[in-house]
Amino acid sequence: MNNFFHSPVMLYILAVLLVLVFFLPDLIGPVPAILCGAAVIGFAFYIYNLWCREEPGAADRKNRARGDEYGSGEAANDQIKPYKKLEKPMLLELLRKRRSIRKFTGQKIEEEKLDILIEAALRSPSSRGLNPWEFVVVTDSETIGELARSKTHGSSFLAGAPLAIVVCADPAKSDVWIEDTSIASLLLHLCAADLGLGSCWIQIRKRQHDEKTGSETYVKNILGLKPDMTVEAIVAIGYSAEEKPGRGDDTLLYERISYEKYGNRR
Ligand SMILES: Cc1cc2nc3c(=O)[nH]c(=O)nc-3n(C[C@H](O)[C@H](O)[C@H](O)COP(=O)(O)O)c2cc1C
Known part of the structure; x- marks a missing residue:
């Protein structure tokens, strides 16, 4: 939504609102002017929705390129494995962060x-x-x-x-x-x-x-x-008393994966 207020669509809405406020009520009366305004704003939201729609995985690739908590920070590229193109698969996100923890604070579990x-x-x-x-x-x-x-x-x-x-x-x-x-x-x-x-x-x-x-x-x-x-x-x-980063993609043993027959790699 933050993007919306910085988008060209917002400028468009402001311009239309100015026109409505100053001219339309005089031309067609206040009630039709308000209805027109609502229709124009609704249409703008619809356009904005289309404008924001991303191909599946685009958000993920952006995240990965940004290096946020979901991505590993590497540049977005076409080599990303298909499952990584999914939007926030929650279990995988958890698995990427998961580590065995052996140091604990004294805090009791609720x-x-x-x-x-x-x-x-x-x-x-x-x-x-x-x-x-x-x-x-x-x-x-x-x-x-x-x-x-x-x-x-x-x-x-x-x-x-x-x-x-x-x-x-x-x-x-x-x-x-x-x-x-x-x-x-x-x-x-x-x-x-x-x-x-x-x-x-x-x-x-x-x-x-x-x-x-x-x-x-x-x-x-x-x-x-x-x-x-x-x-x-x-x-x-x-409650963990140690900071452990999730294991990096480079530690994953992809060479242990065969396709269709044992030993066939990709
Ligand atoms: C079957 C199994 C037995 C384990 N036994 C122990 C254990 O007795 N003591 C221990 O400190 N960690 C134990 N672990 C945790 C592993 O040491 C840990 O999962 C492994 O070193 C990988 O580290 P990570 O879980 O942080 O990725 C065990 C894990 C599994 C799956």
Whole structure:
């Protein structure tokens, strides 16, 4: 709309308004003059709409050339991949910014955001809709501190998070519970990013707490899980205390993509 007031159409409207104000009422009377004015302004808006209409992706290319948050700042060119020509695909925008966050401010997660995270997890797709997962939401700092010692490496940062969501499953409910719990864990990670929160996956399945005890057993004991349950991961969530830029286009492994037959590249 800002453009509109700087456009030639605005000059046109002003000129027409001047004519209307000074001459038309005398010529055709005040009511027809007002109707004429409305028609002229409506027509101007219609012209403006046509004038502003851009080919699909033009706005994106402009954004990319400007280097704003949606683009990477490279010059607009015809080599841009087709999906990048879409107008603001929101998930891709989120994925471009997403990173694993391991440093958190002390700020607690609001109940509303927690509810959204839980809803996102429960909306996870699962094989045959069997939903074999269960989630344990932990906000108690003492318990979080214990969970942070689940592994010898890669879990200690959890101690600084205000929220841990432990993604568990009952393997008897589905033979592909690993896939199902992984999807749920990823959705929690993405939903956290969408809510302006940082998060990181902590792998528990097949990891060791120490030489004798597996991470799963350790977590199960802390949370009092049933013996036949398993633990896939813990998702640490909080307000980010670190700045991490999204991964650049140059890091994407396009050489891993084949077309029609393995090894055919573009
Ligand atoms: C299956 C899986 C397990 C992971 N386990 C851990 C973990 O135990 N500890 C950790 O700090 N990060 C873990 N991560 C996060 C990865 O280290 C991270 O995604 C990777 O380094 C890429 O960084 P980025 O997410 O910032 O792009 C895990 C990620 C996945 C997908």
